[in-house]
Amino acid sequence: MGVKERFPLLARTISPEALRALPGQDLPALAGEIRAFLIEAVCATGGHLGPNLGMVELTLALHRVFALPRDTLLFDTGHQxxxxxxxxxxxxAFTGLRQEGGLSGYPSRAESAHDVIENSHASTALSYADGLATARxxxxxxxxxxxxxxGDGAMTGGMCWEALNNLGAAPGRPVIDVLNDNGxxxxxxxxxxxxxxxxxKTGGGAQACQNVFTELGFAYLGPLDGHNTAELEQALRRARTLGRPVVVHVMTVKGKGYGPAEADAADCLHAVGTVDPATGKTARAPKPSWTTVFGRELHQLATERGDIVALTASMLRPTGLAAMAQAxxxxxxDVGIAEQHAVTSAASLALGGLHPVVALYATFRxxxxxxxxxxxxxHKLPVTFVLDRAGITGPDGPSHHGMWDLALLSAVPGLRLAAPRDPARLGELLREATGHTGGPTVLRLPKATAGPDIAALARMDxxxxxxxxRARSLDVLILPTGPLAPIALEAAAELEELGTGVTVADPRWLLPVNPALPAFASRHRLVITLEDGLRQGGFGTALAQTCQEHALSTPILPLGLPCAFLPHAPRNRLLTRCGLSAEAIANTVLLARSQVPHLPTHTLHAGDAPHTAGRTP
Structure with missing residues (x-):
C-alpha cells in the first residue's frame, strides 16, 4: 500500500493550506501517522530521526498559525x-531521503519555496531572521x-547571542524565536x-516573569508543552500579535513516541544509518570507523600522558571522545555548539602547560x-586538531563535505597537517602531533570504514x-593523501599493466611540504597528487609551488575536488565523479604523458588532462 492508503490523514495534508483546514480533533491522529511514517522512512534510508520525532506537534502548530511561504519559517538546525x-x-520523496539525486536531509531552496535557507550549521537562524525582519x-x-x-543545542552557539543582542535592542523587528528545548x-x-x-522549566510562571530573555528586551512566553498542539497554537498566535521580538519557550522530547529512541539516553537515536525500525539497531555490527580508531588511540595516549586534554563542540561521541570522557x-x-570558543579555550589550555586535542567535524572547524x-x-601554541569527516562525507551533502580544510589551513603559518592512510598511521601520527611543541598540528580523518593497514616498503626522510x-623507468610518482592510498595503489597496478613505471609514496605530513619531497619528485617524469580536498590551494598546489621555488622541472598534476558545492551522494560515487577512482587516475596519467611527451617546467592543472579521457596505449 502507498502513503495514501497507509497514512490517509498525512496524504490529505500535503500543504499548509490543507493542514489549516483540518479539524483540530484530527491533529493527534495526524501526529501519530507522521511519527509512524518517519520511523519507517528514516530507518530505511538513514537520517536524523530523534530530533524530528520531537518536532511533530510543534511543526503542526507552526504551519497552522503562520501563512507559509508568505510568512517565513527558519530552522536552526535544519535537521529538524x-x-x-x-x-x-x-x-x-522520502524514499530517496539523503540518497543520490533524492531529498536533502536539510532544508533545500531547490526543493521548495517553503525552504528559505539551507541551514545545517547551527546558531545562524536568528541572524537570518534579524536581517529578514529588517528588510521587510x-x-x-x-x-x-x-x-x-x-533547537538541538543551537542556543549554545555564539552567533545566537550576537543576534539576540541586536534583536532585543530593536523592538521594531518582531522576530519570533521559538526555542525548541529538548535539553x-x-x-x-x-x-x-x-x-x-x-x-x-521547573520554576514555572513566577520564574518566567524575569529571565535572561526579558532582560535582553524580549517578551517571553512559556514554558509550553511542545506536544500539545492547541496550547502551542494559542501561544504562537499571541506571539504574532505582540509585534515585538518574542521568545516562545517550548519543551519537547527528543525521539518522542519511539521506544528505542526514548530509551537511548546516549543520543536518542539522533542520527541513524539503515536500521531495523523495531529495535532502532543495525542488522549487523558495524565495522570500525576512523572515528572509533581515533577514540581508542586517544584514550590510550591520555592514559600515558596526564597533560593530554580534549575539547569538542557538542559532538562528544561523533568525534570519538566518549572513551576518554568516561575514563x-x-x-x-564539551563546550556546546561553540567552535570559536573551543579553539581559543584550547589555546589557553596550551598556555597553561597542557596539550589540548580539539576534535571537530572538518566542516565545522x-x-x-x-x-x-x-x-x-x-602564539605558536601546541594544539592538535583532529578533523573528523574530512573530505567527502556522503549523504549530508554540500554543507557537511569537509573539503575546504586543506586549502584554508594551508594559509596558517607554522601549522603542520597530516593525513593517516590506515589505522596504524593514525596512532603513529597522533603521537607525533601531540609530541610537537612548536605550534598547531592537524590530523584529518574521513567518514568511512577504517581499512586494513598498508605496510610501507621503506621510509625515506x-x-x-x-x-x-621494478626494472622500469620511474615515469610517474603518485602521492596520495591519507585514505586515498588504496586507490593510488590500484591505479599503479593498472598503469604497470600498460608499461608505465610507477612509484606510490605517502607523504604522511602534507603541510608544510616535506623538504625532501621536491628532490624525490624530480626523479620522475610526472607527479600526480591525490587529495579529497580542493585541488586548488591544497597539498598539490603547495608541492608545485615548492618545486618551482627549487627550480625543479618535473610537472605536478594535482587531482582533487573542484571548487564547487558538491551534492549528497555516496562517498565513492562522488570521488569517482571527481576523477579520484583508480581507472580515472590511470586515464589521466596516460593522457597527460601522450599530450606532452617532452614535459616543460610548469605545473599542469587537472583541466589539462580530462579525468574521463580514454587510455592511450
Whole structure:
C-alpha cells in the first residue's frame, strides 16, 4: 500500500493550506501517522530521526498559525525540518531521503519555496531572521512574520547571542524565536544556559516573569508543552500579535513516541544509518570507523600522558571522545555548539602547560579559522586538531563535505597537517602531533570504514614508499593523501599493466611540504597528487609551488575536488565523479604523458588532462 492508503490523514495534508483546514480533533491522529511514517522512512534510508520525532506537534502548530511561504519559517538546525518537508508536499520523496539525486536531509531552496535557507550549521537562524525582519520593515511588508525555530543545542552557539543582542535592542523587528528545548544538542546540553532553562522549566510562571530573555528586551512566553498542539497554537498566535521580538519557550522530547529512541539516553537515536525500525539497531555490527580508531588511540595516549586534554563542540561521541570522557571526565570538555570558543579555550589550555586535542567535524572547524590563525598559530601554541569527516562525507551533502580544510589551513603559518592512510598511521601520527611543541598540528580523518593497514616498503626522510616498479623507468610518482592510498595503489597496478613505471609514496605530513619531497619528485617524469580536498590551494598546489621555488622541472598534476558545492551522494560515487577512482587516475596519467611527451617546467592543472579521457596505449 502507498502513503495514501497507509497514512490517509498525512496524504490529505500535503500543504499548509490543507493542514489549516483540518479539524483540530484530527491533529493527534495526524501526529501519530507522521511519527509512524518517519520511523519507517528514516530507518530505511538513514537520517536524523530523534530530533524530528520531537518536532511533530510543534511543526503542526507552526504551519497552522503562520501563512507559509508568505510568512517565513527558519530552522536552526535544519535537521529538524523533516516534518516541515512532509507538510509541504514531499512525503513521496522520502524514499530517496539523503540518497543520490533524492531529498536533502536539510532544508533545500531547490526543493521548495517553503525552504528559505539551507541551514545545517547551527546558531545562524536568528541572524537570518534579524536581517529578514529588517528588510521587510524597510520594504513595507510588515505583515509577513519571521519565525526561527532554534533547537538541538543551537542556543549554545555564539552567533545566537550576537543576534539576540541586536534583536532585543530593536523592538521594531518582531522576530519570533521559538526555542525548541529538548535539553539536548547531540547529547545533553551543558553550560549555564542549559541550567537557566531548567530553572525556567521547573520554576514555572513566577520564574518566567524575569529571565535572561526579558532582560535582553524580549517578551517571553512559556514554558509550553511542545506536544500539545492547541496550547502551542494559542501561544504562537499571541506571539504574532505582540509585534515585538518574542521568545516562545517550548519543551519537547527528543525521539518522542519511539521506544528505542526514548530509551537511548546516549543520543536518542539522533542520527541513524539503515536500521531495523523495531529495535532502532543495525542488522549487523558495524565495522570500525576512523572515528572509533581515533577514540581508542586517544584514550590510550591520555592514559600515558596526564597533560593530554580534549575539547569538542557538542559532538562528544561523533568525534570519538566518549572513551576518554568516561575514563577521564575532568580532562574532556564539551563546550556546546561553540567552535570559536573551543579553539581559543584550547589555546589557553596550551598556555597553561597542557596539550589540548580539539576534535571537530572538518566542516565545522571552518567556523573558527580566525581563532586557529590568530589565537593558536600566532602564539605558536601546541594544539592538535583532529578533523573528523574530512573530505567527502556522503549523504549530508554540500554543507557537511569537509573539503575546504586543506586549502584554508594551508594559509596558517607554522601549522603542520597530516593525513593517516590506515589505522596504524593514525596512532603513529597522533603521537607525533601531540609530541610537537612548536605550534598547531592537524590530523584529518574521513567518514568511512577504517581499512586494513598498508605496510610501507621503506621510509625515506619521513616519506613512506608504498610501491615502486621494478626494472622500469620511474615515469610517474603518485602521492596520495591519507585514505586515498588504496586507490593510488590500484591505479599503479593498472598503469604497470600498460608499461608505465610507477612509484606510490605517502607523504604522511602534507603541510608544510616535506623538504625532501621536491628532490624525490624530480626523479620522475610526472607527479600526480591525490587529495579529497580542493585541488586548488591544497597539498598539490603547495608541492608545485615548492618545486618551482627549487627550480625543479618535473610537472605536478594535482587531482582533487573542484571548487564547487558538491551534492549528497555516496562517498565513492562522488570521488569517482571527481576523477579520484583508480581507472580515472590511470586515464589521466596516460593522457597527460601522450599530450606532452617532452614535459616543460610548469605545473599542469587537472583541466589539462580530462579525468574521463580514454587510455592511450
Amino acid at each position: 525540518a523533516y516534518v516541515h518537508k512532509l507538510l509541504t508536499g514531499r512525503a513521496q 520593515r524597510l520594504t513595507g511588508e510588515t505583515d509577513r512574520a519571521v519565525v526561527a525555530v532554534v 539536548r544538542s547531540y547529547a545533553p546540553t551543558t553550560g549555564a544556559m542549559a541550567a537557566h532553562l531548567t530553572v525556567l 577521564f571526565p575532568d580532562r574532556v570538555f 571552518s567556523r573558527a579559522l580566525d581563532q586557529v590563525l590568530m589565537d593558536v598559530a600566532l 619521513g616519506i613512506d614508499i608504498l610501491h615502486r616498479s
